[in-house]
Amino acid sequence: MKLNEIISNDVKNAINEDLAFDDITTNLLKNSESTANASVICNEDTILSGKDWFEEVFIQISRKYKNNSYSINWDKGDGDLIKRNSIVCQIKCPIKIILSAERISLNFIQLMSGISTKVNNYCSLIDGTDVKILDTRKTIPNLRYAQKYAVKTGGGFNHRFSLNDQILLKENHLKVSGVSLDEFLTSHKSIMSNVSIEAESLDQVKIITKYSPRNILLDNFSVNDVKLASKIINKSSTIEVSGGINKDNILDYANSGIDYISIGDLTKNISATDFSLRIV
Structure with missing residues (x-):
């Protein structure tokens, strides 16, 4: 449309x-x-x-x-x-x-x-870095396009508009798959170049990195753990962080070796x- x-x-x-x-x-x-x-x-x-x-x-x-x-x-x-x-x-x-x-x-x-x-306030806090601030799908029903337009106006970038835009494997997908993370990714090796995968621990990062997905989403990682994950990934995938990001710590995250910061707060609160x- x-x-x-x-x-x-x-x-x-x-x-x-x-x-x-x-x-x-x-x-x-x-x-x-x-x-x-x-x-x-x-x-x-x-x-x-x-x-x-x-x-x-x-x-x-x-x-x-x-x-x-x-x-x-x-x-x-x-x-x-x-x-x-x-x-x-x-x-x-x-x-x-x-x-x-x-x-x-x-x-x-x-x-x-x-x-x-x-x-714009968030973007100004990481000015001088190459990290991009992304929105999420945490939007007001039926006003997603308006809200995502506003994100771009403020200097941010749009993440997925809908579930059809990108494959994003998250915790619940893997929980209901009935197999281990390793087994699931092995069976979907052929699509890894188009997939983003959520990791909740450094152990998961080690497993996911073997498959070189397009993007790895580090969910609720501390700044120190993000730095460790960045070394493990070693540029084999882009890195996105989400969860617990605020104005006091966003610059620390932006300087931890990542590419994207996704923030639900932009359109939710x-x-x-x-x-x-x-x-x-």
Whole structure:
């Protein structure tokens, strides 16, 4: 599915959820057809993300009301640093469109900018290294593409979008296989160049390394154990670490001989950016 189709679907679902075309409060206004000007203000420093989702809300609501006499002029774009109290964009359109679109449009940019800002903060902590920060599939249902777009806007990289994107053997797969790790990997030798395998101990790293998979994921390893694992792997596979990574230790992990750091926190524990829409 193309990005514009994904954005359209995300917005359509959000509009239906909010019953934006049945705004019983705005319907009380006698001047709801009149044109008004509004500004979106950012109330804290942030990295902007979600501009296309924001605009799509106004596009779809305007289309429903059969009134395309609106304009949105952006002072900033996705990926830009927005300082506190800055104007992000200025809107001119009928009052009923502004009021019906307000919360939905802000919801998208507050969520996505919050993610971009967090990712950017993590990236700045390992600036100067070659390690890439990856997201995970720990996302809000039905908003995965929006969240992963925000990760990229903040300077991170996308891991799997879906279970169909990459073979990733994890603890539970191996537990239910009914055979040892060695036996399982032996029986799937032919696909190792396309496989990522999770290791939970240095002993598992030693076994997995014999098969040279594309990537080895070190789950909840200490920094010292990551360094030991890196020596064992000896560049035969790329190395990804995950679990227990935070702002205090991320640089130590980045300097431990790895290629990737995957962090569920990027899209799971979100502090939304505070935006306001003010009619002027």
